Amino acid sequence: MRFTYECCDCGTVYETDEVFYQCPSCAKENDGTSFPKGNVIVKLNKEDVEKLAKQDHVTMYDFFPYPVPDKDAYPVGGTPVAKPKRLASKYGLKNLVCKLDSALPSGSFKDRASQLIAAQALYHNQHKIALASTGNAGAAMSCAGAAYGLEIVLFVPATAPVNKLMQSVLYGATVVPVKGSYDDAFALSIAYTDEFGGINRNTAYNPMTIEGKKSVSIELFEQLGRKIPDVVYVPVGDGCIFAGVYKGFYDLKEAGLIEKVPKLVCAQSKQSNAISNAWKSGGFTNLPKATTRADSISVESPANGRMAVRYIKESNGWATEVDDGEILDAQFELAKEAGIFVEPAAACAWAALRSDSEMLREKFGEEVEVCCLLTGTGFKDMAVFEGKVSIPEAIDNSKEAVRKRFS
């Protein structure tokens, strides 16, 4: 099977039947001073894709470069599309939907990438996958590894919160804490696969992660009755999920199933806004320090930032920034007024959407169809609520005490 890759930066096209990561000429320019270059885009065979337009129904698997074996062993996809009626009415957006990827097997959107990486490994007869992560990506890959019987070697910064790593340990991954940063863990994971072989699953390195992530858009298209929303809000850190969402819609357009990609909104924390900043300024400057509490989207030099900025523009989208207070408030609001419990990174998308709600109504009308992509469950980090939420005082065990409490 031959695969075609196009460098997002220089446009060079590579064709190979081997595993391929980055554009070698662009990647060697990277010196850490600005957003990295050299990420490649997987190009599907145009003729194959066009055939899909004739099908009554498409699935993510129709658009995947690799066949996924034993799909039910690791059931990725089919996550609910919620219509949160109270929030829709509160913000005057009657066609609001939330895509609940928090319901995926390991509790985050990252299962979408891990499914295809597992398929890639199995296709190339590799039984070992290495990656760097501080949380969701590591857990998702470890979950897939457990389901398929693949060995997962996970490099993590030693300072990563224990609870976030516990999940990967439980799934049986070989967890290797590194006395260094995430970037150090990233570099060592590449050193590991260079020396010991196996597939490297790092996001913004292995282009198949974006191919896996694109599945959300294909699924959404079918779930909404073969239609796409007008606007989709995506929480953004390094820009890989954003690129995945774009690529899914792009492939649907290539197939002739939709006419254009919806407007994609890059939702960022003001305390970690490198991509938004680059979109506004036109430059690709690393930011000094990301301090957002939304750890899954806390990034200074976004590894897929260049591609994300390009896709904001190509979708006619924009970037919306919110501060950490708004993110926490949005997280509470989703729980309290929709019954949707997500992690802070996911809540960032909702915080951005609701802060844009008046503009959305004015610009596109009250019928505008808006989707909020919720990428991770709230259960993984209950510590975020400490000191902010408390359990009320106990009452005596008597009917009189109940009467007193409620009268």
Added chain:
Amino acid sequence: MRFTYECCDCGTVYETDEVFYQCPSCAKENDGTSFPKGNVIVKLNKEDVEKLAKQDHVTMYDFFPYPVPDKDAYPVGGTPVAKPKRLASKYGLKNLVCKLDSALPSGSFKDRASQLIAAQALYHNQHKIALASTGNAGAAMSCAGAAYGLEIVLFVPATAPVNKLMQSVLYGATVVPVKGSYDDAFALSIAYTDEFGGINRNTAYNPMTIEGKKSVSIELFEQLGRKIPDVVYVPVGDGCIFAGVYKGFYDLKEAGLIEKVPKLVCAQSKQSNAISNAWKSGGFTNLPKATTRADSISVESPANGRMAVRYIKESNGWATEVDDGEILDAQFELAKEAGIFVEPAAACAWAALRSDSEMLREKFGEEVEVCCLLTGTGFKDMAVFEGKVSIPEAIDNSKEAVRKRFS
């Protein structure tokens, strides 16, 4: 709309258009010395049910006594059916499936009951629902309340773990800790609805909880291609989920869609085996103390025990007991060899199934179709792993350290 209820114990039939809880004559016999009496079974209109056999496809909503408004506001159902290939091969059960109800909105099976109770409240123009719970049921009802804008009043024993209550507080419920046991909280929640009105959602009290829970069986029937498994393993505490699973299959049989209810296996911890004990002994003796670490199924006097024992017999099923060590081991195995991370109560079903695997193969053959019902996510209680799982030592930030670690 008229509803028909039949007392599980004396067989008296009640017809009413009001909310109805228990058989008044049997319930007044309850003195705390043995399993409670008086729970009623909702009987559907036979003619209506038989019409369903003509449909190409049925959903849980076809079998619900109440219409569910705004289903997408609180998307319950459609949980994955996983085929854990590694475990299937390890235990020689090629047709093994796991129903992952851990993926429901609040992270547990209890969302199924809460959806129908919310519908019941809305149908009767009630906007307040009270219940007693120490964990999942409270969180699920609070989640539904947030989605629909209903007031939830949740009575909990003051000793319940803070983390288990936090989720309900986040969903906006009025949480009322009671200086007493779960039974005390149960009694006070009834005192509350008697005095202040609203719907009472207590399991083994409001029969609609079982009607909601039955949805899992109807869903499974469609997901398996309009077939049912031969055997279904259900984790059992008070017997309500078990009764729900039975009722779903029973209604399918009433509709003529299946010929018989599958064999239902009551999976219990040896440290909380009241129902298993009653099934074996024929008596309904309360047990002195339930000490299992699987908190969701730790019960001394199972409130729906009589109905559960009846349904074990009527399904030609049986009870399998496992100890807490086996439950923890099963929890690890599901994570490590299937990528399925569930709470201890859910793992009890898997522990029972794998301990029966040889018998299943011998008695029913290797082709036997077995389903394991996994009722709750593992994320809600990470403390269970303390001291049992640890993160490895950190390595230095160098390629040399990686080489040393893996050579």
